[in-house]
Amino acid sequence: xxxxxxxITIELFTETMPVTAGNFLDLVQQGxxxxxxxxxVIKGFMLQGGCPYSADPNxxxxxxxxxxxxxxxxxxxxxxxxxxxxxNIPDEHPENAQFSNKVGxxxxxxxxxxxxxxxxxxxxxxxxxxxxxxxTRSPSAHPVFGKVTDGIDVVRTIENTKTNPQTxxxxxPQQIIRCTVVE
Numbered sequence: 001x002x003x004x005x006x007x008i009t010i011e012l013f014t015e016t017m018p019v020t021a022g023n024f025l026d027l028v029q030q031g032x033x034x035x036x037x038x039x040x041v042i043k044g045f046m047l048q049g050g051c052p053y054s055a056d057p058n059x060x061x062x063x064x065x066x067x068x069x070x071x072x073x074x075x076x077x078x079x080x081x082x083x084x085x086x087x088n089i090p091d092e093h094p095e096n097a098q099f100s101n102k103v104g105x106x107x108x109x110x111x112x113x114x115x116x117x118x119x120x121x122x123x124x125x126x127x128x129x130x131x132x133x134x135x136t137r138s139p140s141a142h143p144v145f146g147k148v149t150d151g152i153d154v155v156r157t158i159e160n161t162k163t164n165p166q167t168x169x170x171x172x173p174q175q176i177i178r179c180t181v182v183e
Contacts (some may be wrong), residue, residue: 001033001151001176001178001179002046002080002090002135002156002176002178002179002180003038003039003154003175003176003177004159004173004174004177004179005154005158005174006151006153006154006157007150007151007154008123008148008151008154008155009104009148009149009150009182010146010147010148010149011146011147011149012024012025012106012145012146013097013114013133013144013145013146014053014075014076014094015054015098015146015149016075016094016097016099017041017072017092017094017097017099017143017144017145017146018076018077018079019075019077019081019089019092020089020092020108020117020143020145021112021130021145021146022073022074022075022076022079022081023043023047023073023081023083023089023117023118024032024106024121024145024146025073025118025181026071026073027050027067027119028179028180028181030180031178032067032119033049033050033054033119033176034177034178034179035055035175035176035177035178036049036050036051036052036055036081036175036176036177037049037054037055037057037170037173037174037176038054038158038165038170038174038175038176039051039053039054039057039062039063039169040063040163040167040168040169041158041159041161041163041168041169041170041174042099042163042168043125043159043160043163044052044125044126044159045124045126045128046081046107046123046124046125046155047064047122047123047125047140047155047159047174048109048120048121048122048127049120049121049176050109050117050118050120050121050123051063051064051066051120052066052067052119053067054141057170057173057175058169059167059178062169063120064070064167065119066086066088066118066119066120067083067087067118067119069083069084069086069088069179070140071083071087073130074147083118084115086116086118087118087119088115088116088117088118088141089115089117089118089144090115091110091114091115091117091133092142092143093128093133093134093141094147097143098132098134099143099144099145099147100127100129100132100144101127101128101129101132101142101144102124102127102144102147103124103125103126103127103152104123104124104147104148104152104155105123105124105144105146105148106121106122106123106143106145106146106147106148107121107122107123107124107131107142107143107145108120108121108142108143108145109121109122109142110141110142112139112140112141117143123148123155123157124144125155125156127149132144158169158170158174161174
């Protein structure tokens with residue numbers, strides 16, 4: 001992931017989280033994330049991106065969108081997935097893949113309703129275990145589907161940008177220039 005602050009390398013958990021990681025990978029291959037911005041940055045919590053409305057870093061709709069419904073992709077284990085209403089994918093909570101929302105992990109953002117994840121993701125900058133899908137302290141359930149393997153310093157740079165306190169939007173836009181797949 002090439003950003004205006006530098007490069008972030010992410011390992012996707014395609015084998016253990018095939019639906020969620022496969023969705024992200026498919027969107028990367030389509031160029032979906034190219035030119036979008038991190039529209040929500042909260043120091044000591046996370047960086048959120050992936051909303052199509054964030055192509056305009058000042059859009060009041062940033063944080064409310066997702067991919068088009070009906071898009072299809074195939075997971076690493078051969079499942080054919082169709083994005084439903086609003087471009088959402090099925091929730092994925094496999095017992096054998098309880099990855100906690102630790103620092104540097106990539107997690108699926110959602111509205112809290114079932115099957116409401118789409119294109120928005122966040123990178124944890126703190127261990128946010130209360131967001132783990134199996135943790136009952138909170139109704140939030142955000143599956144981890146990858147981790148930063150290089151560029152945590154870039155994540156920290158973005159995390160420390162000044163933000164608008166009402167919107168958590170960076171005052172200096174933090175763009176995802178492009179995402180590429182490296183095998």
